[in-house]
Amino acid sequence: MHFPCLSFYQILAVFLRHIFVSYKKYPQYSSYLEILNNSKRKGENMSICSEKAIIYHQEKINEYYYSLWLITQVASTARAGQFISLYSKDKSRLLPRPLSICEIDREKQLICLIYRINGEGTKEFSHLQANDEIDILGPLGNGFPLQDKPALLIGGGAGIIPLWELAKSLPGEKILVQGYRSLAESIFPKEAWNPFVNESYVCTEDGSLGEKGNVLDVIRNKSLTAQVIYSCGPRPMLKAVKDYAESLSIPAWISLEEHMACGIGACLACVCKTKHKDKHSEVHYQRVCKEGPVFLAEEVDLS
Ligand code: FES
Numbered sequence: 001m002h003f004p005c006l007s008f009y010q011i012l013a014v015f016l017r018h019i020f021v022s023y024k025k026y027p028q029y030s031s032y033l034e035i036l037n038n039s040k041r042k043g044e045n046m047s048i049c050s051e052k053a054i055i056y057h058q059e060k061i062n063e064y065y066y067s068l069w070l071i072t073q074v075a076s077t078a079r080a081g082q083f084i085s086l087y088s089k090d091k092s093r094l095l096p097r098p099l100s101i102c103e104i105d106r107e108k109q110l111i112c113l114i115y116r117i118n119g120e121g122t123k124e125f126s127h128l129q130a131n132d133e134i135d136i137l138g139p140l141g142n143g144f145p146l147q148d149k150p151a152l153l154i155g156g157g158a159g160i161i162p163l164w165e166l167a168k169s170l171p172g173e174k175i176l177v178q179g180y181r182s183l184a185e186s187i188f189p190k191e192a193w194n195p196f197v198n199e200s201y202v203c204t205e206d207g208s209l210g211e212k213g214n215v216l217d218v219i220r221n222k223s224l225t226a227q228v229i230y231s232c233g234p235r236p237m238l239k240a241v242k243d244y245a246e247s248l249s250i251p252a253w254i255s256l257e258e259h260m261a262c263g264i265g266a267c268l269a270c271v272c273k274t275k276h277k278d279k280h281s282e283v284h285y286q287r288v289c290k291e292g293p294v295f296l297a298e299e300v301d302l303s
Contacts, residue, residue, distance in 0.1 A: 048140065049073050052133040056110055058126075063184055064116045066126050067102070074138045075109045080165035081143030081232075081255055081294045084113065085263045087135035088121045096137065097121045098263045098289070100162045100232075100255075114161045114187060140263055141293050144230055144253055148172045152226035152250075153197070154215050154241055155179070156233025160187055162255055166230055167196040175199045175224050179215040179237070183208035199224075216240050226250065232257070235302060242297040252297035258288040265290030273301035 053072040061067050074084060078101055085096035103112035117123050128134060144166050150173040155163045160178045167174060174197040180186045182204050190210065193200040202210035203218045211218050215237065218224070225248075231241045232255035245252035261269035270288040276299065277284055284301075286292065 050137045053136045055128045055132045068113045070111045075111050078104050078139035079143035080169050081162050082139040082141050084138030093121050098260050102161045102164050144294050147228050149227040152229045154231040156237040159233030173198050177201045177215045179203045182206050239302040254297045255293045256288050263289050275299045
């Protein structure tokens with residue numbers, strides 16, 4: 001997920017930050033989170049909490065990526081495909097950083113986030129150490145619906161991150177295909193998925209790891225099939241996955257990676273074009289942070 005540096009967003013962020021901080025000080029602001037919680041996708045039993053999470057562990061896992069484990073109540077209700085907003089301690093960096101949830105350990109109340117440094121905010125997070133505290137808000141967005149059918153999981157680049165918890169959570173047979181630009185940018189070794197999936201494939205654009213090519217090349221070359229597809233990655237890859245799924249009439253759930261600002265549905269910085277008309281504004285857009293980030297592929301326009 002990425003962040004535009006626009007003054008409008010900074011003004012909005014001041015307002016949101018004020019609400020966030022005030023909520024922690026004054027009980028009357030509890031209605032703010034109640035509104036957030038009441039507007040979740042119908043049928044999902046989740047609650048959003050704002051809290052100071054404690055760092056359990058952090059390590060640099062390769063040249064680009066860090067894995068950050070937080071001790072947080074969010075672990076009680078979070079689901080695969082949702083995300084958490086992390087707040088910088090530096091008040092000049094007002095917007096929260098939304099990070100996809102990689103893994104959930106409900107028993108130990110732990111959440112794992114995997115991220116790379118994209119700016120000063122994530123650079124600050126990379127210095128966090130065990131027992132440090134950080135303000136967070138989550139879980140946010142709607143996650144992947146879990147269907148008990150043979151599933152094909154397709155992740156591209158950092159889009160592979162939310163598929164880890166999904167692979168752990170899905171009950172049926174699973175095939176996993178992960179694609180990266182190169183070995184240096186890869187996150188999970190092919191074998192790491194063995195405990196959770198029936199088959200695992202990896203490919204890179206330059207051929208430095210696994211098959212040479214993209215995820216659709218692997219799927220076609222290996223004749224991989226499924227009754228449901230789950231995918232997350234860059235938009236061109238999701239477009240190719242959507243077209244592939246439609247050509248075979250397979251339902252596909254895709255998680256969009258859009259620019260975000262507020263992360264809670266207030267600023268409309270993250271809208272995407274959909275089939276559905278918003279009943280208030282009468283336009284065919286939905287908020288990725290609120291109605292998404294997971295959508296049924298046939299409902300969104302990726303052209
Ligand atoms: Fe503000 Fe989605 S980021 S509405």
